[in-house]
Amino acid sequence: GESVGLHLPTLSVQEGDNSIINCAYSNSASDYFIWYKQESGKGPQFIIDIRSNMDKRQGQRVTVLLNKTVKHLSLQIAATQPGDSAVYFCAENDGGSNYKLTFGKGTLLTVNP
């Protein structure tokens, strides 16, 4: 069936480096994507979103890139800090049911001081 998945389940980076977290999706009808950050013991926290009519969107220290040709989504974190250590989920909305999000399994980002 349709699903959202991640290339790398874990990612370890040095403080100050840039991080790139990848996500593949298979539903070509998906038109909206969200990245969430989940710290231990907490609920997912919205980071940034992007619609399918865009290929790049920037926030504070984060950039999301969308490549619809290969159905790939990435989250770039600039100057990664220890506070960025968390599990990162991508989620998609297929545009049909305009409320239901399908989540990937997540990538654990560990930032080493």
Next chain:
Amino acid sequence: GAGVSQSPSNKVTEKGKDVELRCDPISGHTALYWYRQSLGQGLEFLIYFQGNSAPDKSGLPSDRFSAERTGGSVSTLTIQRTQQEDSAVYLCASSPRLGAAKNIQYFGAGTRLSVL
């Protein structure tokens, strides 16, 4: 303002007992969602409420699971005759119906359910 509030934060129960989990959405948010997150896994959709419309129950794993939303605000997720495989974190989220943020779901901290 206050975020999504869930209670209890932790619940330990014995197999076969019923449990009720509560969610207080963000004030003014008309949409409310329940998800289940097993250890090291993503979020599994359970049920969705939008205003006075009939809820979407398509994600409920069995008839032991039910949810209600009274007065368009607080929601309760009930699991009857709990089984060990029900052990997970149950997350609630809410979102506004209209506007640019309508697709963004804001999550509570979850209820960690442990069935012994």
